[in-house]
Amino acid sequence: MNTFAKALVSAAVITTAMTATTTAVQAADKLLLKTPIAFGSHLPALGTPIKWVSEQLPIMSDGSIKMKIYEPGKLVGAKEILGAVSSGKVNSGYATAGYWQGKIPAAALFSAVPFGPEAGEYMAWLYYGNGMKLYQEMYDSNGYNVHVMPCAIISPETSGWFKKEINTPEDLKGLNMRFFGLGASVMEKLGVSTSQLPGGEIFGALEKGAIDATEFSQPAIDQRLGLYKIAKYNYFPGWHQQATVFELLVNKDTWNSMSKGQQAILDNTCKASVTNAIAEGEAMQFDVMAKAKENGVHIRYWNDTMLKTFEDKWNEVVAEKTAEDPFFKKVWDDLSTFRKGYDLWESNAFLPRAKNN
Known part of the structure; x- marks a missing residue:
């Protein structure tokens, strides 16, 4: 070669x-x-x-x-x-x-x-x-x-599906309710027994009476679960989850x-x-909400007393959790500092929106 x-x-x-x-x-x-x-x-x-x-x-x-x-x-x-x-x-x-x-x-x-x-x-x-x-x-x-x-x-999510109208904090006492996250601690302070059922189990639990009420997610998502077929009172705003990551x-x-x-x-x-x-x-939310009446759903906005009660109880939960866990306090303090700064921007930059019932 x-x-x-x-x-x-x-x-x-x-x-x-x-x-x-x-x-x-x-x-x-x-x-x-x-x-x-x-x-x-x-x-x-x-x-x-x-x-x-x-x-x-x-x-x-x-x-x-x-x-x-x-x-x-x-x-x-x-x-x-x-x-x-x-x-x-x-x-x-x-x-x-x-x-x-x-x-x-x-x-x-x-x-x-x-x-x-x-x-x-x-x-x-x-x-x-x-x-x-x-x-x-x-x-x-x-x-x-x-x-x-x-x-x-x-x-925001909806803040709950109930089988009866809720007008006062006393109306919540004794209910068994599916509830997520930190909001569950607030509800427990109001005499609600909470559990965090996965989405696929909520309808069956409502139907059988294992729970009296539930929250899960936004209207278009809740509709997929058929919650409106059993619980006819859907409450807003979603004070417990204004945003979810x-x-x-x-x-x-x-x-x-x-x-x-x-x-x-x-x-x-x-x-x-x-x-x-x-x-x-x-x-996708407004179209589902617009058709809610066709399914016999009553859309309700929490009255001022209820919202004030939820917020007061949330402040109690925060005080307890920051005292119990140092890292919770570290995160909460940082988020709170950021939000105080953001308030200056938010309060001046955005138009107030009227509540439409």
């Missing part, structure tokens, strides 16, 4: 080796996020955001990142998602931090805050205040091996193995999902 032929063979060998190496590197760089979700992907603005993310990721990353979602309970139970992601049983999961408040009291503050920030203010604190720093610190300081990203947000948790080892580009794609896709989720939620 002459020198030229040997050179061609050598070049071919080297090229083949380099191609194989490049292919191997590319294959190694591909990431499949196996993502159990806490809310059915059919639920608008609640489960649809993560489905949207799973559809966008392979497009935005040119196939470098794919996400396979698992409906609630199919791979991991909703309340088990944090532990499963941290341990590496799965490499990601979608839920809301309020689910972990039994283990981490401050987690509820990164989910929904009674009389708390609306969506815009919440996002401002998270992204441009100390919110995200504290959010990640919360998981790190409690030994969870996860990286957290807000991946959806919705605006949903999180994507990624196992930290998985996160650290991703390229900077992949991390940026995932982070920015979640930020886009936040925008998409609130737009979707805002667009």
Whole structure:
């Protein structure tokens, strides 16, 4: 074999080796996020955001990142998602931090805050205040091996479906009610027994009388659950959840193995999902509410006495929780400081909106 032929063979060998190496590197760089979700992907603005993310990721990353979602309970139970992601049983999961408040009291503050920030203010604190720093610190300081990203947000929920009219605090005493997050602590101070049933169990519990009342989410989502068929009094405003944040948790080892580009794609896709989720939620509520009367639903706005009672009891809950848990106090103090500053802007920039009953 002459020198030229040997050179061609050598070049071919080297090229083949380099191609194989490049292919191997590319294959190694591909990431499949196996993502159990806490809310059915059919639920608008609640489960649809993560489905949207799973559809966008392979497009935005040119196939470098794919996400396979698992409906609630199919791979991991909703309340088990944090532990499963941290341990590496799965490499990601979608839920809301309020689910972990039994283990981490401050987690509820990164989910929904009674009389708390609306969506815009919440996002401002998270992204441009100390919110995200504290959010990640919360998981790190409690030994969870996860990286957290807000991946959806919705605006106010309804504050409850009742079988009877509620006009005074005494009307709540003795009720069994499904209630979420920090708002449940408020209701308990008013003599309500609360439980946090998953969405799929609420209708059956109402129908059988295991619970007397419930809250779950926004009108368009509650309609999917058929709550209006049993409880005919739907109360507003959603004092307990003026905005609700949903999180994507990624196992930290998985996160650290991703390229900077992949991390940026995932982070920015979640930020886009936040925008998409609130737009979707805002667009679909009024049509459902307009048709409520056809289903025999009475839409009610809490009277001033009830709202004042809820707020007074919430202040009691805050005092107790800040005294019990130092990190809850740290987050609460930071959020409160941010909100005091934001009040100057909010009180001057926005038009007051009249209440239409």
